[in-house]
Amino acid sequence: MTGLTRRRLLLGTAAAAAAGGVFGIGDLARAALPGRASQAGGPLRIGYLPITDAAPLLLAHSAALYPAGLVSSAKPVMFRSWSALGEAFVTGKVDVVHLLMPMAVQLRYALGGGVRVLGWNHTNGSALTVAPHIHDLADLAGTQVAIPFWWSIHNIVLQQLLRSHGLRPVVRRSASRSAGTVELIVMSPADMVPALANRSIGGYVVADPFNAVAQIKKIGRIHTFLGDVWRDHACCVLVTRDDVIAQRSGAIAQLTDAVVGAQLLLNADRAGAAKALGGGNYLPQPVPAIQLALTYPEAPYRLAHPDWRPERVGFDPFPFPSFTQRLVEAMGETVIDGDRRFLDRLDPTRVHADLVDDHFVRSALARHGGPAAFGLATTLTREEQVHPA
Incomplete structure (x- = not known):
C-alpha cells in the first residue's frame, strides 16, 4: 500500500460510507487495479453481502x-456493508462480486478503474x-430514512418516490415536517431492522430479506416494492475487473455459466433455495x-x-442497454453526500x-435454453417503464 497506510485506507473507507464518494482510496485503487487477478489456475475469490441479491452466486456454490x-x-467471503465489499473488490482481495449497479458506474468512472459488469444478478x-x-x-x-449506499437503486428510486409526492430529500440537514423534507442517511442493511424497531428512523429502503424480516417481526411494514416504481429494474449485477478477464477469461466464462444455471434453479425452486441458503448456511437470516x-x-x-x-424478485441475467442509459440519467438527478463530478x-x-x-452471459444464455428460458424477448431489447407516482 505505497503512500497510504492501512489506517488511512480504513479511515477513507469509513468516510466514504458516510459521504458516498470514491471510498477515499482513489490513488490506491488506481495503483492496485492492474495485475491483481488470482494466480492462473487458482480459485477465483467471491465476495458478497448477506442479502437475497447474492442468491445466484451462493446457490451456484451450494x-x-x-x-x-x-x-x-x-464458502464465498461475506461482508457487512457495501463500502467494505467495494474496498475488498477494488484492492483485489476478491475477484468477483455482486455489486449495486450505480456503484459499479461510480467505481469505474470515479476511480478510472477496470470495473466490468458481466450481467445482472437479479431484478426487483x-x-x-x-x-x-x-x-x-x-x-x-420530518423523519430520517436509511439507505444502504448513496450510489444505489434504492436511493435513486426512493428519491423519485419522494419527489413525486411533494417531499424533498436532504442530506446532512435535519428533516422538517413543515418544509416537507426527509433526511437520508447511509446505514448497513443489518443495522436497519433494529433502528426501525427502536424508532430512530421512520423507514428504510433496502434489499430483502430485511423487508421480509420487518414484516415477520411486525416492527414495520412494506410500503412500496421498488419494482412497483421501476419495472424489473436491476439492483445488483455480476461484476469483475478487466485484469481478471484478461488473465482468466475461460474461468470467467465458466463462472458466468454457473451463475446463469443457478438463476434457473432459483426460478424453478425458490423454497428449496431458501433452505439451502438461509439459517446460517450462507445467509444469517432464518x-x-x-x-x-x-x-x-x-x-x-x-x-x-x-x-x-x-413483489417477485427476478433472476434474469441479461443486462439491457436501455436500463444502463436510464440509470445513468437518473443518477444525475439524485442527491448524494459525496463527489458526483464524474457524472x-x-x-x-x-x-x-x-x-x-455481455458476451459471457450471451454464451451462457445460449447454453441454458436461450432468452426464452428466462421469459425474455428473443431480441434481448426492452423499453424501461418508470412510474413513481
Missing part, C-alpha cells in the same frame, strides 16, 4: 455448479419499509424470512402495477458499451 477448482471450496427484490405509524409517504416528512423474500405469496399492500409482479463526463448513451461485457 449446488456445486462451479467446476472443480474454479472457486474456493470454502427491494422495498421501502416503514414504521407502523407511517401510512402515506407524506408521513415521512429460512422463513428468506423464503418469504423469494416468494411473497401475498402482496403486503395494494400494488400500483400488479401486472408487473413487483459530468458521462454520455448516458455510451456508458453501457464501455461498462458492460
Whole structure:
C-alpha cells in the first residue's frame, strides 16, 4: 500500500460510507487495479453481502455448479456493508462480486478503474419499509430514512418516490415536517431492522430479506416494492475487473455459466433455495424470512402495477442497454453526500458499451435454453417503464 497506510485506507473507507464518494482510496485503487487477478489456475475469490441479491452466486456454490477448482471450496467471503465489499473488490482481495449497479458506474468512472459488469444478478427484490405509524409517504416528512449506499437503486428510486409526492430529500440537514423534507442517511442493511424497531428512523429502503424480516417481526411494514416504481429494474449485477478477464477469461466464462444455471434453479425452486441458503448456511437470516423474500405469496399492500409482479424478485441475467442509459440519467438527478463530478463526463448513451461485457452471459444464455428460458424477448431489447407516482 505505497503512500497510504492501512489506517488511512480504513479511515477513507469509513468516510466514504458516510459521504458516498470514491471510498477515499482513489490513488490506491488506481495503483492496485492492474495485475491483481488470482494466480492462473487458482480459485477465483467471491465476495458478497448477506442479502437475497447474492442468491445466484451462493446457490451456484451450494449446488456445486462451479467446476472443480474454479472457486474456493470454502464458502464465498461475506461482508457487512457495501463500502467494505467495494474496498475488498477494488484492492483485489476478491475477484468477483455482486455489486449495486450505480456503484459499479461510480467505481469505474470515479476511480478510472477496470470495473466490468458481466450481467445482472437479479431484478426487483427491494422495498421501502416503514414504521407502523407511517401510512402515506407524506408521513415521512420530518423523519430520517436509511439507505444502504448513496450510489444505489434504492436511493435513486426512493428519491423519485419522494419527489413525486411533494417531499424533498436532504442530506446532512435535519428533516422538517413543515418544509416537507426527509433526511437520508447511509446505514448497513443489518443495522436497519433494529433502528426501525427502536424508532430512530421512520423507514428504510433496502434489499430483502430485511423487508421480509420487518414484516415477520411486525416492527414495520412494506410500503412500496421498488419494482412497483421501476419495472424489473436491476439492483445488483455480476461484476469483475478487466485484469481478471484478461488473465482468466475461460474461468470467467465458466463462472458466468454457473451463475446463469443457478438463476434457473432459483426460478424453478425458490423454497428449496431458501433452505439451502438461509439459517446460517450462507445467509444469517432464518429460512422463513428468506423464503418469504423469494416468494411473497401475498402482496403486503395494494400494488400500483400488479401486472408487473413487483413483489417477485427476478433472476434474469441479461443486462439491457436501455436500463444502463436510464440509470445513468437518473443518477444525475439524485442527491448524494459525496463527489458526483464524474457524472459530468458521462454520455448516458455510451456508458453501457464501455461498462458492460455481455458476451459471457450471451454464451451462457445460449447454453441454458436461450432468452426464452428466462421469459425474455428473443431480441434481448426492452423499453424501461418508470412510474413513481
